[in-house]
Amino acid sequence: MSRVSVLKGGRSLERQVSLRSGARVEDALERLGHQVVAIDVDLDLIARLREARPDLAFVALHGPDGEDGTVQELLEILGIPYTGSGVLACVRAMDKVLTKHLLLEAGLPTPEFFAFSQTAFRDLGAADALGAIEERLDFPIVVKPAGQGSALGIKFARTAADVPAALVAAFSYDSRVLLERHVEGRDLGVSLLAGEPLPVVEAVPRDEDFYDFEARYEIGRTDFLCPAELPAAVTERAQELALRVFELLGLYGFARVDLMLDSAGELYVLEANSIPGLTDTSLLPQAAEAAGIGFDELVGRMLELAAARAPA
Numbered sequence: 001m002s003r004v005s006v007l008k009g010g011r012s013l014e015r016q017v018s019l020r021s022g023a024r025v026e027d028a029l030e031r032l033g034h035q036v037v038a039i040d041v042d043l044d045l046i047a048r049l050r051e052a053r054p055d056l057a058f059v060a061l062h063g064p065d066g067e068d069g070t071v072q073e074l075l076e077i078l079g080i081p082y083t084g085s086g087v088l089a090c091v092r093a094m095d096k097v098l099t100k101h102l103l104l105e106a107g108l109p110t111p112e113f114f115a116f117s118q119t120a121f122r123d124l125g126a127a128d129a130l131g132a133i134e135e136r137l138d139f140p141i142v143v144k145p146a147g148q149g150s151a152l153g154i155k156f157a158r159t160a161a162d163v164p165a166a167l168v169a170a171f172s173y174d175s176r177v178l179l180e181r182h183v184e185g186r187d188l189g190v191s192l193l194a195g196e197p198l199p200v201v202e203a204v205p206r207d208e209d210f211y212d213f214e215a216r217y218e219i220g221r222t223d224f225l226c227p228a229e230l231p232a233a234v235t236e237r238a239q240e241l242a243l244r245v246f247e248l249l250g251l252y253g254f255a256r257v258d259l260m261l262d263s264a265g266e267l268y269v270l271e272a273n274s275i276p277g278l279t280d281t282s283l284l285p286q287a288a289e290a291a292g293i294g295f296d297e298l299v300g301r302m303l304e305l306a307a308a309r310a311p312a
């Protein structure tokens with residue numbers, strides 16, 4: 001039995017998802033016989049961790065601060081072992097632009113893109129380059145903030161007239177955005193546990209309204225098929241790609257890699273999530289379930305992996 005602090009909530013826009021992930025993890029940890037101290041992370045995080053003196057921290061945070069290496073850095077300073085990836089991998093995975101540059105460098109497929117900071121528009125007249133970018137990427141163009149999750153701030157611009165508003169929306173989430181080639185196809189997620197790819201999940205929006213990303217967290221509005229019905233070769237390639245991304249970014253313990261499969265059977269990596277959702281509609285728990293790993297066992301494995309990485 002260990003004393004485990006579950007870090008959840010926080011101030012990110014994914015607070016509600018994190019609270020749900022956290023609550024579920026707490027229940028599992030209690031069933032596994034651990035002593036649980038839940039912490040809704042806030043200004044007093046350090047004080048509360050010092051008071052709780054946990055053997056381990058279970059990081060059930062999503063989005064900026066929780067998933068981008070910030071909380072991980074604080075846990076390193078306090079000498080508290082924690083679940084999931086270390087600081088550097090979190091930094092790499094949270095930043096879609098950095099991830100995509102690393103993918104390209106490693107020769108892994110990712111949709112073509114251009115990335116800009118707000119200052120490029122403010123100080124360098126980047127808006128004048130939009131025409132050339134639009135010509136290169138074709139419509140629709142996907143506009144997204146570099147560092148955000150749960151599809152927040154993502155817009156599909158159908159025409160040049162849609163691009164400015166999409167950029168404004170994306171810039172409201174981050175000071176850097178990317179414009180990305182749209183991949184028409186199927187939305188796949190490959191979760192990994194202990195460096196092993198789990199069965200592929202396909203997310204199928206029920207009403208085809210993929211602009212309404214809120215839908216993905218509402219039970220019944222997105223169908224998740226697991227294992228996804230794919231030719232064996234595609235499944236194998238998706239899992240192999242996900243594993244290569246996991247290793248490339250230096251992820252540890254568990255993660256989820258999001259991909260698109262186009263009609264020609266080509267796979268493209270969109271991003272990696274260092275702390276994927278653990279709610280009852282989330283993909284990683286579903287993929288684990290399909291591999292015969294129930295939620296409690298999953299949480300137990302995550303904790304064991306954290307302990308195994310703990311510094312001597």
Ligand SMILES: Nc1ncnc2c1ncn2[C@@H]1O[C@H](COP(=O)(O)OP(=O)(O)O)[C@@H](O)[C@H]1O
Nearest residue numbers: 111142148149150151152181182183187258270
């Ligand atoms: N280039 C793209 N082509 C087609 N669909 C995309 C593209 N980028 C994102 N999407 C859609 O938006 C969803 C969220 O995008 P993603 O890059 O995974 O960001 P996040 O999950 O962090 O919000 C994807 O699962 C996919 O449905």
Ligand SMILES: [Mg+2]
Nearest residue numbers: 150151258271
């Ligand atoms: Mg995603």
